[in-house]
Amino acid sequence: MYCEECKRKPATVHVTKIIDGKKHESHLCATCAQKDQMDVGVQPSFAIPNFLAALFNLNPEIAAPFVPDNADDTCKKCGVSFNKITQTGRLGCNQCYQEFSDRLEPLLRRIHGSGQHLGKVPQRRGGLIRQKHEISQLRVNLQQFVAREEFEQAAVIRDEIRKLEQGLEG
Amino acid sequence: MSIESIIQKTVSHWMQASGRLNDVVISSRIRLARNLEGYPFPLELSESQALELINQVKEAVAKAPDGPFEYVSLSEISPLERHVLVEKHLVSPQYVENPMGRGVAINDDQSISIMVNEEDHLRIQCFLPGFNLEEAWDCAAKVDDLLEASLDIAFDEKIGFLTACPTNVGTGLRASAMVHLPALVMTNQVNRVLGSLPQLGLTVRGLFGEGSDAMGNLFQISNQVTLGKTEEDILANLSAVTSQIVDKEREARQSLSEGAKEQLEDRVWRAYGLLTNARLIPGQEALKLLSDVRLGADLGFISNLELEVFNELIVSTGPAHLQYFAGQEINSMARAGQRAILIRSRLINADREEQRC
Numbered sequence: 306m307y308c309e310e311c312k313r314k315p316a317t318v319h320v321t322k323i324i325d326g327k328k329h330e331s332h333l334c335a336t337c338a339q340k341d342q343m344d345v346g347v348q349p350s351f352a353i354p355n356f357l358a359a360l361f362n363l364n365p366e367i368a369a370p371f372v373p374d375n376a377d378d379t380c381k382k383c384g385v386s387f388n389k390i391t392q393t394g395r396l397g398c399n400q401c402y403q404e405f406s407d408r409l410e411p412l413l414r415r416i417h418g419s420g421q422h423l424g425k426v427p428q429r430r431g432g433l434i435r436q437k438h439e440i441s442q443l444r445v446n447l448q449q450f451v452a453r454e455e456f457e458q459a460a461v462i463r464d465e466i467r468k469l470e471q472g473l474e475g
Numbered sequence: 476m477s478i479e480s481i482i483q484k485t486v487s488h489w490m491q492a493s494g495r496l497n498d499v500v501i502s503s504r505i506r507l508a509r510n511l512e513g514y515p516f517p518l519e520l521s522e523s524q525a526l527e528l529i530n531q532v533k534e535a536v537a538k539a540p541d542g543p544f545e546y547v548s549l550s551e552i553s554p555l556e557r558h559v560l561v562e563k564h565l566v567s568p569q570y571v572e573n574p575m576g577r578g579v580a581i582n583d584d585q586s587i588s589i590m591v592n593e594e595d596h597l598r599i600q601c602f603l604p605g606f607n608l609e610e611a612w613d614c615a616a617k618v619d620d621l622l623e624a625s626l627d628i629a630f631d632e633k634i635g636f637l638t639a640c641p642t643n644v645g646t647g648l649r650a651s652a653m654v655h656l657p658a659l660v661m662t663n664q665v666n667r668v669l670g671s672l673p674q675l676g677l678t679v680r681g682l683f684g685e686g687s688d689a690m691g692n693l694f695q696i697s698n699q700v701t702l703g704k705t706e707e708d709i710l711a712n713l714s715a716v717t718s719q720i721v722d723k724e725r726e727a728r729q730s731l732s733e734g735a736k737e738q739l740e741d742r743v744w745r746a747y748g749l750l751t752n753a754r755l756i757p758g759q760e761a762l763k764l765l766s767d768v769r770l771g772a773d774l775g776f777i778s779n780l781e782l783e784v785f786n787e788l789i790v791s792t793g794p795a796h797l798q799y800f801a802g803q804e805i806n807s808m809a810r811a812g813q814r815a816i817l818i819r820s821r822l823i824n825a826d827r828e829e830q831r832c
Contacts, residue, residue, distance in 0.1 A: 419703020
């Protein structure tokens with residue numbers, strides 16, 4: 306097969322693009338493919354949103370494009386429909402993450418390979434979360450002391466956990 | 476400080492040729508995406524909400540202990556001034572397209588900028604010279620803490636900081652190293668070396684980030700994944716890969732200067748000759764020639780040039796800078812003329828030996 310662009314060199318690069326839900330295939334030689342890539346690079350609109358829209362639409366269980374907006378499928382807080390999110394690649398508000406969590410969770414895993422935040426926790430608002438992290442760490446320590454039959458230390462840790470848990474409930 | 480003084484200050488902190496590995500790593504950048512509770516994300520924000528949010532951020536920024544931030548409202552400055560801010564890497568190119576309800580807070584040495592109502596409510600950016608991701612992260616984290624002390628930041632226990640685009644969720648962290656890779660480009664190794672980065676969770680972009688070409692042999696390497704890793708892990712991964720790229724570039728420079736020294740010296744001095752004599756220099760050509768001369772300076776072929784001048788010229792020969800300092804909009808031919816004058820005077824001024832005479 307020869308390159309579709311220059312029709313001189315053999316096609317060694319096969320590109321599949323999904324634009325507005327339609328699949329476009331092209332077969333190019335290395336030189337033309339590089340040029341093609343540069344052309345794409347110039348349009349900022351190509352970058353993340355379209356890529357994201359394509360990711361949403363990869364999965365047939367996830368809303369297909371061009372479905373008319375229906376009232377059940379909008380965020381209760383900001384009113385943005387899931388359909389619009391798949392088009393723009395942008396969520397409407399932080400509540401959208403909860404409203405559409407069934408569909409966003411698999412997406413996040415596909416993008417990041419994980420669905421669990423391990424990084425920084427906000428100082429002021431994250432106090433509760435940090436305490437929970439602390440408690441689960443203390444539980445691990447407790448297990449270790451119990452396993453080593455060091456019950457005195459284990460008791461100290463148990464009390465510490467209780468104190469923290471009471472703090473959470475209060 | 477005002478928009479005029481921000482622009483007049485042509486040397487930002489990151490342009491200083493200091494920091495580790497600065498023969499290859501030009502600058503290190505950290506960007507944090509944050510949003511406020513109680514407001515829709517910027518795309519859905521009404522004008523009055525946008526202004527309300529800006530006022531909240533301004534109040535929070537005013538409490539900064541490290542000092543004064545200048546707040547610039549994008550709708551109150553000219554389109555040209557907005558593009559100067561883009562060329563200075565203080566705001567992103569997409570950001571200035573729609574100036575309504577948007578503004579940026581910039582610190583004194585221009586190492587920190589806080590964009591309000593970009594894709595997210597807050598984009599905190601710290602920009603340092605050389606290979607210095609850790610310090611840039613410390614700096615950004617401090618600004619983050621400062622803002623969080625008085626603003627309610629949207630955060631979810633499970634998926635972390637909530638962002639308008641799911642690709643930023645979690646840490647909201649984008650760490651980048653800007654690298655100058657002329658020898659890898661010359662020896663046709665650059666695609667091979669950078670081609671493996673996506674498998675390592677990293678991406679490569681051009682000089683101005685998303686969607687821009689790699690001009691002047693400058694590449695921006697950044698993390699892609701933001702969720703499921705700690706900030707430290709993300710930085711460690713990027714640092715490890717960047718150091719390897721630095722090694723490869725240095726090897727390529729070494730083998731070029733051993734195997735093809737004459738050709739390389741010729742190329743460097745031709746570039747120097749053009750830059751110090753040409754009367755019309757288009758932007759693309761300027762970046763290409765500056766890259767050659769910079770390589771010559773790094774390899775010691777040209778020994779008496781201050782390295783800062785390259786970083787500064789990459790920015791100050793941009794079309795918006797040239798028009799701003801010309802005091803009017805000028806066409807590309809006139810810009811090529813202005814650019815030639817600026818480069819000639821800066822290169823000759825930066826020649827330390829000549830200064831001594």
